[in-house]
Amino acid sequence: xxxxxxxxxxxxxxxLPARANESSEAVQDTSSSSSSxxxxxxxxxVHVIQPFFSSLVYxxxxxxxxxxxxxxxxxxxxxxxxxxxxxxLIYPLFNLKPGSSTxxxxxxxxxxxxxxxxxxxxxxxxxxxxxxxxxxxxSKQSLFGKKLYGATNLNLYMDRDNGFVLPMTKESFKxxxxxxxxxxxxxxxxxxxxxxxxxxxxxxxxxxxxxxxxKDSVLDDPKxxxxxxGLYQTHYEFPIFMNxxxxxxxxxxxxxxxxxxxxxxxxxxxxxxxxxxSDDLALVGLKREGGLxxxxxxxxxxxxxAFYQIYFFIxxxxxxxxxxxxxxxxxxxxxxxSWSEALRVWRPENLVETLFERxxxxxxxxxxxxxxxxxxxxxxxxxxxxxxxxPLRGYTNAxxxxxxxxxxxxxxxxxxxxxxGVVFDEYAMISDKVNSWSKDHLYNxxxxxxxxxxPDMFLLRLxxxxxxxxxxxxxxxxxxxxx
Numbered sequence: 001x002x003x004x005x006x007x008x009x010x011x012x013x014x015x016l017p018a019r020a021n022e023s024s025e026a027v028q029d030t031s032s033s034s035s036s037x038x039x040x041x042x043x044x045x046v047h048v049i050q051p052f053f054s055s056l057v058y059x060x061x062x063x064x065x066x067x068x069x070x071x072x073x074x075x076x077x078x079x080x081x082x083x084x085x086x087x088x089l090i091y092p093l094f095n096l097k098p099g100s101s102t103x104x105x106x107x108x109x110x111x112x113x114x115x116x117x118x119x120x121x122x123x124x125x126x127x128x129x130x131x132x133x134x135x136x137x138x139s140k141q142s143l144f145g146k147k148l149y150g151a152t153n154l155n156l157y158m159d160r161d162n163g164f165v166l167p168m169t170k171e172s173f174k175x176x177x178x179x180x181x182x183x184x185x186x187x188x189x190x191x192x193x194x195x196x197x198x199x200x201x202x203x204x205x206x207x208x209x210x211x212x213x214x215k216d217s218v219l220d221d222p223k224x225x226x227x228x229x230g231l232y233q234t235h236y237e238f239p240i241f242m243n244x245x246x247x248x249x250x251x252x253x254x255x256x257x258x259x260x261x262x263x264x265x266x267x268x269x270x271x272x273x274x275x276x277x278s279d280d281l282a283l284v285g286l287k288r289e290g291g292l293x294x295x296x297x298x299x300x301x302x303x304x305x306a307f308y309q310i311y312f313f314i315x316x317x318x319x320x321x322x323x324x325x326x327x328x329x330x331x332x333x334x335x336x337x338s339w340s341e342a343l344r345v346w347r348p349e350n351l352v353e354t355l356f357e358r359x360x361x362x363x364x365x366x367x368x369x370x371x372x373x374x375x376x377x378x379x380x381x382x383x384x385x386x387x388x389x390x391p392l393r394g395y396t397n398a399x400x401x402x403x404x405x406x407x408x409x410x411x412x413x414x415x416x417x418x419x420x421g422v423v424f425d426e427y428a429m430i431s432d433k434v435n436s437w438s439k440d441h442l443y444n445x446x447x448x449x450x451x452x453x454x455p456d457m458f459l460l461r462l463x464x465x466x467x468x469x470x471x472x473x474x475x476x477x478x479x480x481x482x483x
Contacts, residue, residue: 087111093125096476102128117141133157149187149199156180161212164231164380165400166224168432168441172397174217175232175380178208187243197245205237207381211284218284227273227295230379235299236271237381249311251455253480254420256313256320256360262483263306270299270379297377305384307366309482317357321455322417362410364482366390369403369434386443391481392428394445394467401430405437410481415450422463423448424481443467449475 080091093105105125113120123135139151162177187199209232211218219231226232242265249258273294281288313320368384387398390406406428412420425446431437449463463475 083110085112093123093478094476095479096474115140129161131159131161133159143186147188149185149197151185151187151201152183154182163217164229165383165385165398166219167383168399168401168430170397170399173219174212176210176212180206180208193248195246195248197247199243199245201241203237203239203241205239205381206234207237207379208234211280218286220286225295225376226276227292228297228376230270230273230299230381232276234274235379237379238269238271239266239303240269241266250319251321253453253458254321254455255309255311255362256358257311259311260309261307264304266303266305268301268303268382270301273299273379295377298374299377299379300373301378301382302371302373303382303384304367304369306368307364307483309362309364311363312361314359314361315357320358320360320414322358322414358414360410360412362408362412362482364408365406366408366483367403367405371402386428386430388465388473388475389479390428392426392443392445392467393424393447393463393465393475393481394471394473395443396473399430399443401432401441403431403434405429405431408482412451418452418454418459420451420453421448422451422461422481424463424465447473451481 080089082088082090087110089107089109091107093103093107095101095103103125105123108120108122110120112118118138118140121135121137125133125135134156135153136155137151137153139149141149143150157177157179159178160176161174163172163174165172181203183201183203185199185201187197190196190198207230209230211232220226224231244261244263246259246261249255249260275293276288276291278288278291281292370378370382370384372378372382383400383402384404385398385400386392386395386404386406388395390404391408392406406426408424408426410422410424412422415421426444428443428445429437430441430443445465445467447463447465449461451461451463452459458478458480460478461475461481465473465475467473
């Protein structure tokens with residue numbers, strides 16, 4: 001918590017020069033005293049903290065800067081872009097993690113494939129354990145010549161070593177699960193500025209769950225009944241949802257100013273579980289006379305997913321994104337780095353002139369909750385997970401709970417035109433009741449790294465994340481930090 005408070009204090013401290021510059025022409029003596037006060041307060045940040053942050057990301061940034069300096073990133077974007085109007089993208093996907101979750105894949109994106117203002121996306125992912133998932137999404141702007149947005153998606157997940165986690169714990173059990181999902185969505189702007197948007201839709205989930213091939217991780221516990229939670233059984237889910245979004249960010253993938261808010265509410269109707277016959281139960285050492293049938297509870301549930309993001313731009317530059325010329329200038333701070341020239345490279349006056357012209361503080365608050373229509377009846381798939389994608393980046397495994405709440409804070413600065421240095425600190429809590437939160441279930445993650453992006457396209461991020469002081473996680477993925 002001390003790290004987060006320190007970060008918030010730095011936001012206020014670093015805002016002082018911008019405020020002082022605005023009033024300097026009007027009241028010179030007041031501006032002078034304010035400037036002197038700022039120099040005193042910000043001295044540790046200028047001379048110690050920022051050089052330390054930059055030194056942290058140097059080993060990661062240097063290879064990327066070399067690639068960018070030689071045009072590799074720009075050439076790579078050109079290589080994956082096709083079509084006479086450059087409206088087709090085909091590029092690889094990856095998520096490098098230890099174990100079976102390592103993934104490689106390919107993505108195909110096509111604008112104006114069938115109609116003007118439509119967008120088609122096809123993704124295929126292949127995992128280290130031979131699992132496969134396929135995603136197809138089609139969207140269309142200006143439906144029927146109106147301010148309407150429509151989308152449909154079809155997804156197939158084949159996961160032989162998927163699992164479920166017991167609520168309020170990290171205790172997990174393996175379960176083979178093939179999921180087919182189809183959904184439709186219709187949305188429209190609520191204001192002329194299109195900052196406020198509302199959408200609604202429905203989905204169909206088909207869960208084909210079964211025992212794993214190894215059959216060495218089967219749960220049979222009265223606290224989490226197979227017949228009530230849908231474990232190892234086939235069932236259907238029918239979510240109906242509404243989503244309210246506010247977005248006035250200046251850039252989608254390199255935001256420096258603005259806010260983003262989303263509130264999604266869903267009612268999920270769940271079918272009766274298919275049950276398990278006695279022969280299949282006997283294969284895993286479970287005995288039930290006549291097999292196992294649905295427990296008879298109401299399996300429906302309501303879910304809420306809400307987040308709020310806000311970005312503060314601090315500096316004298318007009319915008320955060322660097323031009324090519326500015327990128328070359330900033331790059332020298334890293335490509336010229338050597339211990340013998342460290343004092344020259346990290347001179348405080350150079351830091352103030354270049355790095356401090358552009359810095360961004362990013363904050364996200366997120367809440368997820370599930371309310372069961374009948375206590376103990378919702379399926380295992382209903383509960384949200386607290387993991388690296390929440391985000392709680394220092395943890396490779398996950399907690400599952402009816403209610404999750406988290407706060408993330410990031411400090412970003414430009415290393416190059418396409419590369420940001422990042423230092424982050426985040427906290428999250430889990431609870432089985434929406435009105436009861438305990439510090440016993442408060443978790444922390446912090447770390448640093450780099451993110452590679454264009455203003456309108458996220459490329460990848462490489463980050464080191466720690467959970468408190470007890471472990472480290474390497475993140476190398478094409479997925480952005482926040483939703």
